[in-house]
Amino acid sequence: xxxxxxxxxxxxxxxxxxxxxxxxxxxxxxxxxxxxxxxxxxxxxxxxxxxxxxxxxxxxxxxxxxxxxxxxxxxxxxxx
Numbered sequence: 001x002x003x004x005x006x007x008x009x010x011x012x013x014x015x016x017x018x019x020x021x022x023x024x025x026x027x028x029x030x031x032x033x034x035x036x037x038x039x040x041x042x043x044x045x046x047x048x049x050x051x052x053x054x055x056x057x058x059x060x061x062x063x064x065x066x067x068x069x070x071x072x073x074x075x076x077x078x079x080x
Contacts, residue, residue: 004019013039024050034073
């Protein structure tokens with residue numbers, strides 16, 4: 001699942017945030033987070049890949065969320 005928010009008024013240099021979460025087993029885990037920054041600054045992205053053993057289906061779900069996260073990040077960067 002991807003969630004994003006663009007602020008009406010920037011908080012310092014931060015225009016918005018994007019977060020990616022994935023369900024692994026029975027738990028929802030945040031795996032990606034980004035601050036969208038003003039001007040030509042690159043977003044500050046952090047990834048939190050689980051260190052637990054993953055089933056192949058979990059790896060596929062994780063890859064899907066990261067792909068969707070990247071697409072949403074690029075979409076919002078185009079709006080600034």
